Amino acid sequence: MIRPRRNRRTPAIRSMVSETVLAPADFILPMFVHEDTGDVPIDSMPGVTRWSPASLVREAGEALALGIPAVVLFPKIAENLKSPQGEESFNDDGLVPRTIRALKAAHPGLCVITDVALDPYNSDGHDGIVRRDPRGNLTILNDETVEILCQQALSHARAGADIVAPSDMMDGRVAAIREALDAAGFTDVSILSYTAKYASAFYGPFRGALDSAPKEGDKMTYQMDPANLREALRETLLDEDEGADMLMVKPAGFYLDVIARVRETTTLPVAAYQVSGEYLMLKSASAAGWLDEKAAVIESLTAIKRAGASMILTYFAVQAARWLRENTLKVVKKS
Numbered sequence: 308m309i310r311p312r313r314n315r316r317t318p319a320i321r322s323m324v325s326e327t328v329l330a331p332a333d334f335i336l337p338m339f340v341h342e343d344t345g346d347v348p349i350d351s352m353p354g355v356t357r358w359s360p361a362s363l364v365r366e367a368g369e370a371l372a373l374g375i376p377a378v379v380l381f382p383k384i385a386e387n388l389k390s391p392q393g394e395e396s397f398n399d400d401g402l403v404p405r406t407i408r409a410l411k412a413a414h415p416g417l418c419v420i421t422d423v424a425l426d427p428y429n430s431d432g433h434d435g436i437v438r439r440d441p442r443g444n445l446t447i448l449n450d451e452t453v454e455i456l457c458q459q460a461l462s463h464a465r466a467g468a469d470i471v472a473p474s475d476m477m478d479g480r481v482a483a484i485r486e487a488l489d490a491a492g493f494t495d496v497s498i499l500s501y502t503a504k505y506a507s508a509f510y511g512p513f514r515g516a517l518d519s520a521p522k523e524g525d526k527m528t529y530q531m532d533p534a535n536l537r538e539a540l541r542e543t544l545l546d547e548d549e550g551a552d553m554l555m556v557k558p559a560g561f562y563l564d565v566i567a568r569v570r571e572t573t574t575l576p577v578a579a580y581q582v583s584g585e586y587l588m589l590k591s592a593s594a595a596g597w598l599d600e601k602a603a604v605i606e607s608l609t610a611i612k613r614a615g616a617s618m619i620l621t622y623f624a625v626q627a628a629r630w631l632r633e634n635t636l637k638v639v640k641k642s
């Protein structure tokens with residue numbers, strides 16, 4: 308008789324037939340940084356901290372020691388440095404470039420990724436420059452924004468970023484950033500494009516962490532409608548054509564079909580972002596005792612990898628890397 312259960316019989320057999328193996332090298336750790344000497348726990352994301360640059364460098368070192376190869380930086384910018392055009396976003400002495408330099412000096416082997424978008428710097432809280440018509444309607448300007456994004460990417464490259472990750476969903480920005488980087492001699496700096504970034508309710512806790520929520524309106528004219536899948540494939544083809552090195556789908560857990568289809572559509576590496584709302588759901592249900600945190604988190608990350616993501620941005624990166632290490636030791640001991 309054919310018995311599929313034979314392949315599930317022992318931990319050793321299960322480990323051999325496992326189709327998806329999660330490893331710390333799959334993770335990218337998103338890190339929050341602010342202009343302060345203290346570290347502040349983030350209310351909207353229990354267990355996540357907004358670090359001073361010095362603490363961030365230390366914590367990134369711990370992540371690297373656990374086998375996590377990359378971090379991505381998200382700054383909280385002081386209110387008085389925000390402006391309609393977000394000029395602070397390309398200040399070479401700004402918070403992000405200084406943090407990149409400190410990271411690269413302390414951990415040359417760490418891959419430093421930066422978020423390229425205006426929302427932390429823009430006094431309107433949008434990812435692009437806002438124009439308001441006399442009736443008060445908002446337009447997010449595309450081409451004017453792309454020019455600033457190029458400046459921002461260049462300032463990150465000058466500071467030593469390995470990968471810039473435009474997260475704004477403006478049209479044409481991958482090609483423009485590639486051209487700007489190449490023209491300035493940064494031919495080796497990669498672009499990880501947020502290819503299919505949905506206008507999701509699950510970014511709420513993140514915006515709380517950075518005070519970066521739009522002051523007015525929503526992001527529906529640039530981020531994608533959660534109802535759409537074919538549009539993600541269109542963005543995939545465009546980003547490939549424009550010269551992206553890696554593509555991202557965001558959020559992750561509710562968009563596994565998108566990850567799978569993007570994976571089939573491109574030969575480029577695919578990343579997925581388990582966003583703040585996904586983190587918070589798992590975290591709060593575990594804190595209430597309703598979920599087994601370790602099992603639920605590992606399952607959620609395994610599912611994202613199974614769907615086709617080879618890189619996962621997750622706030623659980625450090626904890627999950629520790630759990631994976633414990634599990635490996637356990638399997639070895641039992642067999």
Ligand code: PBG
Binds near residue numbers: 422510511512514584
């Ligand atoms: C903004 C940006 C956002 C996130 C990453 N970059 C929020 C947004 O688009 O409003 C969300 C990440 C998360 O929720 O964990 N460029």
